[in-house]
Amino acid sequence: xxxxxxxxxxxxxxxxxxxxxxxxxxxxxxxxxxxxxxxxxxxxxxxxxxxxxxxxxxxxxxxxxxxxxxxxxxxxxxxxxxxxxxxxxxxxxxxxxxxxxxxxxxxxxxxxxxxxxxxxxxxxxxxxxxxxxxxxxxxxxxxxxxxxxxxxxxxxxxxxxxxxxxxxxxxxxxxxxxxxxxxxxxxxxxxxxxxxxxxxxxxxxxxxxxxxxxxxxxxxxxxxxxxxxxxxxxxxxxxxxxxxxxxxxxxxxxxxxxxxxxxxxxxxxxxxxxxxxxxxxxxxxxxx
Ligand code: PAF
Numbered sequence: 001x002x003x004x005x006x007x008x009x010x011x012x013x014x015x016x017x018x019x020x021x022x023x024x025x026x027x028x029x030x031x032x033x034x035x036x037x038x039x040x041x042x043x044x045x046x047x048x049x050x051x052x053x054x055x056x057x058x059x060x061x062x063x064x065x066x067x068x069x070x071x072x073x074x075x076x077x078x079x080x081x082x083x084x085x086x087x088x089x090x091x092x093x094x095x096x097x098x099x100x101x102x103x104x105x106x107x108x109x110x111x112x113x114x115x116x117x118x119x120x121x122x123x124x125x126x127x128x129x130x131x132x133x134x135x136x137x138x139x140x141x142x143x144x145x146x147x148x149x150x151x152x153x154x155x156x157x158x159x160x161x162x163x164x165x166x167x168x169x170x171x172x173x174x175x176x177x178x179x180x181x182x183x184x185x186x187x188x189x190x191x192x193x194x195x196x197x198x199x200x201x202x203x204x205x206x207x208x209x210x211x212x213x214x215x216x217x218x219x220x221x222x223x224x225x226x227x228x229x230x231x232x233x234x235x236x237x238x239x240x241x242x243x244x245x246x247x248x249x250x251x252x253x254x255x256x257x258x259x260x261x262x263x264x265x266x267x268x269x270x271x272x273x274x275x276x277x278x279x280x281x282x283x284x285x286x287x288x
Pocket of ligand 1: 035036037063065068135138139157160
């Protein structure tokens with residue numbers, strides 16, 4: 001019997017997931033989809049709650065996608081805890097957790113990638129040149145497998161959300177993309193699975209990302225429009241902590257991600273900073 005309303009289904013194969021999606025469509029049930037790389041935290045749970053509200057069936061995927069990690073990045077050490085993730089997904093009343101095997105998504109002959117021409121050429125795409133190709137490719141594959149009507153992503157990964165929205169438009173996916181505001185720890189640090197790498201001593205430095213964003217808004221409120229001046233102040237805040245290495249601090253157009261020199265309209269301020277060995281990102285829309 002088809003029991004997606006009462007029992008969590010753990011699906012490992014593409015064929016089974018597609019069959020589930022087809023049966024759901026046949027029964028006129030809509031699917032909300034939350035793609036994740038697992039090691040779930042409150043930020044993911046908020047995405048699931050949003051999905052739960054927006055469709056009949058909630059599907060969560062857990063897949064650490066090798067295609068978005070470059071050599072030397074943390075693919076092997078990326079935190080994983082499937083049992084805990086399944087418990088959390090169950091508590092959030094997910095209907096399906098889709099956990100495909102790496103070889104199912106990328107077999108030996110795999111050679112088709114999705115690339116965007118402009119959005120990846122900014123912010124994280126500069127120091128992580130294959131990252132958005134990997135994200136766009138796996139999200140396309142997951143969309144074709146899960147067949148959602150709506151998919152939910154966090155605004156913490158602002159550029160990722162922008163890339164996916166653009167890709168959905170460009171490739172005519174019939175899927176609504178919802179961005180959900182960043183969920184923060186009590187001290188303001190944006191929630192991320194990678195926060196588990198941080199030592200207690202590194203927390204103040206990690207918090208300095210959010211502090212520098214708030215400082216930017218305060219400077220704008222005081223009438224400062226010069227982006228370089230604001231970036232200079234943000235840099236000083238981050239560098240006041242040892243073991244920090246700034247990848248970028250950017251003030252840019254929220255749609256194109258092109259740099260802005262004079263702030264006359266709302267802008268995106270985004271930054272990536274390594275605290276010890278942990279690369280953290282955060283962002284905020286700053287309004288003049
Ligand atoms: O944001 C993430 O966790 C990943 O980039 C995603 C969207 C699940 C693709 O692997």
